[in-house]
Amino acid sequence: MGNEIEMINDDLNNFLTAFDEGNEKALMELSGQADGDSKPKMGLPRLTINYEQETDDGISLPRGAWRIWNGSGVVYADDVQIRPLLRTFEWSVWDQEEGRFSCKSVQKNKLGGEFPDTLGGNKCGRLSKQEEEALTPDDPQVLLSRSVNCNQVIYGVMDAPNAKNAQGVSSPIEAMPFIAYFKRSGFRPVSDFIQKQLTDRKIMMQKAVINFTTEKQKNGGVVYWTPKLSLVKEVSITDGDKELMKKFGETVVAHNESVFEDYKQAQKAMSNPADIDLEQRLAG
Numbered sequence: 564m565g566n567e568i569e570m571i572n573d574d575l576n577n578f579l580t581a582f583d584e585g586n587e588k589a590l591m592e593l594s595g596q597a598d599g600d601s602k603p604k605m606g607l608p609r610l611t612i613n614y615e616q617e618t619d620d621g622i623s624l625p626r627g628a629w630r631i632w633n634g635s636g637v638v639y640a641d642d643v644q645i646r647p648l649l650r651t652f653e654w655s656v657w658d659q660e661e662g663r664f665s666c667k668s669v670q671k672n673k674l675g676g677e678f679p680d681t682l683g684g685n686k687c688g689r690l691s692k693q694e695e696e697a698l699t700p701d702d703p704q705v706l707l708s709r710s711v712n713c714n715q716v717i718y719g720v721m722d723a724p725n726a727k728n729a730q731g732v733s734s735p736i737e738a739m740p741f742i743a744y745f746k747r748s749g750f751r752p753v754s755d756f757i758q759k760q761l762t763d764r765k766i767m768m769q770k771a772v773i774n775f776t777t778e779k780q781k782n783g784g785v786v787y788w789t790p791k792l793s794l795v796k797e798v799s800i801t802d803g804d805k806e807l808m809k810k811f812g813e814t815v816v817a818h819n820e821s822v823f824e825d826y827k828q829a830q831k832a833m834s835n836p837a838d839i840d841l842e843q844r845l846a847g
Contacts, residue, residue, distance in 0.1 A: 571669055571671055571819055574671065574672055574673075575672065575812055575815055575816060575819075576812075577589070578649075578672055578812075579808060579809060579812045582648075582769070582800075582805060582808050583805050583808075583809075585800070587767055606814075607718070607740060607741060607742040607814065608631065608632055608633050608634050608721075608739055608740065608741045608742070609631070609632045609741060609742055609743065610629060610630075610631055610643065610645070610721065610741050610742070610743040611629070611630050611743065611744075612627065612628075612629065612630065612749070612777055612788050612790070613625060613626060613627065613628050613629070613630035613639060614626060615630075618729050622729045622730065624639065624729060625639050625641070626788075627777050627779055627788040628640060628641050628777070629641070629642070629643050629723070629775065629777070631643070631721070631723060631726060631736065631741075633734075633736060633739065636728065636734075637728070637729070638723070638726040638727060638728050638734040638736070639726065639727060639728070639729070640723040640725055640726040640727070640736075641725065641776065641777075642723075642725070642774055642775060642776045643721055643722065643723040643726075643736075643774075643775050644721070644722045644723070644772055644773065644774050644775070644795060645717070645719050645720065645721045645722075645741070645743075645772075645773055645775055646719050646720045646721075646769065646770075646771060646772050646773070646798070647717045647718070647719040647757075647768045647769065647771070647773070648718055648719045648720065648769050648804060648807060648808050648811060649717075649718040649719070649808060649811045649812070649815070650672070650715065650716065650717055650718075650757070650768065651670035651671060651672060651716045651718075651815060652670065652671055652672075652673070652674050652678075652713065652714065652715055652716065653667060653668050653669065653670045653671075653678070653713075653714045653716060654666075654667075654668040654678050654680065654686040654687045654689055654711055654712065654713055654714070655667045655668065655687060655711070655712050655714055656687050656688075656707075656710055656711050656712070657712070665682075666680050666681055666682045666684075666687035666688070666711075667680060667681050667687070667822060668680040668681075668685075668686055668687055668822065669818070669819040669822045669823060670716060670815050670818055670819060674713070679822065679823055679826040680822065680826060681822055681825035681826060681829065682825075682826075682829050683825075683826055683827075683828075683829025683830040683832070683833055684829075686711065687711045688704065688707045688708055688711055689708050689711040689713070690704060690705065690708040694708075695708060712746040712747060713746060713750065714744045714745070714746045714750075715744070715745040715746070715750050715753055715754060716742065716743070716744055716745075717742070717743045717744075717745065717753070718740075718741075718742050718811040718814070718815075719740070719741060719743075720738055720739065720740055720741070720804075720807070721736060721738075721739050721740075721741045722736060722737055722738065722739075723735065723736040723739075724736075724737070740807055740810075740811075745790065748780070748787060748789050749789055749790055752789050752790045752791065752792060753790055753792065756773070756792040760792070760794055761794075766794075766797060769800055769804065770797045770798055770799065770800060771794060771797060772794075772795040772796050772797070772798060773792050773793070773794060773795065774792065774793045774794075774795050775790055775791070775792055776790075776791045776793075777789065777790060777791060778790075778791045
């Protein structure tokens, strides 16, 4: 595992190089688009589906619309057009009581392999189907595993010409870099669209302008919304896209290095004291 972060960052660097050189075949392979491939904390504007009913001031909000944090405030839109430049995957656990993530993994271009996490484990404790079946349903490991989310993280460029703020004032968005996390019911619609409408048709997602609306769903008494995607057009990759891709890559590398530092500290804390002492003496 010691070289895992280097391998992850090497994969990302290969991806960025392929993008810069216009190597479409390599880019699709490294994007997970190859044939056979089955908090604004980062400082980027963020796209999510809105579930809030009203503001603190009592102003009604459009549930099920896209909620866009544009770097200075929040606006809403029924539909947005995005062009995904980079897709990564990560695993995480959200602590509802603390209002923060209790665990996050590194981000990678593909779902295969190890995902070192901030608690010193892999995939924040997510078990495979076979591992779960080998345990009882009430086993703590199973309960933890089912609380872990797999996030499909999209970095891209967004247009929302019809966006409005909570007061209904027009606040259009044009060519704005953004980040979006698609998990649970939002994961499959995005993943399936990329596979069936782009990959299977040999369309690079970086060239695809995609319209995102939402679709209301109901499961018993639970109402929720899922992304609904349609291809608008294909465009060419520009020098500006390449510069933006480099910045996205730097964001992912910084995230991974931070996670891996926590991973190493957690691993060290779990180690046998005698092993730690030996490690320190060898380092000396």
